[in-house]
Amino acid sequence: MPRSERETSGRQTAALFSALAHPLRREILMVLNFRGGSMSAGEIAARFACRWPTTTRHLRVLQQASLVRVEKRGRRRIYQLKVSVLHQLLGQWLSWFPQKPKGSQAKRAT
Amino acid sequence: MPRSERETSGRQTAALFSALAHPLRREILMVLNFRGGSMSAGEIAARFACRWPTTTRHLRVLQQASLVRVEKRGRRRIYQLKVSVLHQLLGQWLSWFPQKPKGSQAKRAT
Numbered sequence: 259m260p261r262s263e264r265e266t267s268g269r270q271t272a273a274l275f276s277a278l279a280h281p282l283r284r285e286i287l288m289v290l291n292f293r294g295g296s297m298s299a300g301e302i303a304a305r306f307a308c309r310w311p312t313t314t315r316h317l318r319v320l321q322q323a324s325l326v327r328v329e330k331r332g333r334r335r336i337y338q339l340k341v342s343v344l345h346q347l348l349g350q351w352l353s354w355f356p357q358k359p360k361g362s363q364a365k366r367a368t
Numbered sequence: 369m370p371r372s373e374r375e376t377s378g379r380q381t382a383a384l385f386s387a388l389a390h391p392l393r394r395e396i397l398m399v400l401n402f403r404g405g406s407m408s409a410g411e412i413a414a415r416f417a418c419r420w421p422t423t424t425r426h427l428r429v430l431q432q433a434s435l436v437r438v439e440k441r442g443r444r445r446i447y448q449l450k451v452s453v454l455h456q457l458l459g460q461w462l463s464w465f466p467q468k469p470k471g472s473q474a475k476r477a478t
Contacts, residue, residue, distance in 0.1 A: 278385045355454055
């Protein structure tokens with residue numbers, strides 16, 4: 259993989275895990291998910307008791323990590339969960355850690 | 369799922385994503401992984417340029433999240449990566465987000 263791509267991938271991974279680190283951001287993803295993948299800004303604001311500026315800040319972090327996108331429909335902002343990106347990014351990172359078949363646990367450090 | 373189990377699962381998820389949030393902790397997991405899954409405390413200390421107390425603090429966070437276990441062998445401490453737990457916990461969380469088949473992206477928020 260060229261160095262520039264490795265760096266992009268590294269930045270994406272960092273953005274992903276930073277985004278997933280906060281419980282409210284994971285909750286926003288869950289709520290979007292259970293609501294079919296998209297909600298208006300008003301619906302999200304009504305769902306979360308905390309102040310709206312806090313929520314928009316968290317939504318921005320999720321956008322920066324490419325986990326959520328926002329679309330303007332007239333005067334409304336619709337937030338959409340990018341499920342496939344979530345699977346792709348977590349899957350890519352997890353693929354660095356192959357699982358050994360059961361019973362083949364090597365003990366290398368002696 | 370009984371409430372107590374949901375809470376345990378919630379705590380595990382929180383510990384997991386807190387552990388994965390720090391780049392050095394992800395690097396420790398990667399290095400353990402590429403070294404066959406286990407390294408002695410001395411090998412880890414030699415590998416990481418930062419001070420040893422910082423590294424042990426990060427290792428403790430990884431242990432608390434059940435991603436790493438430590439075993440005493442005589443006077444040595446061997447750290448072992450728990451790959452299956454990593455896959456299990458991330459997989460469990462990710463399973464809340466089913467991927468839609470291509471072309472069936474519903475637009476629910478109107």
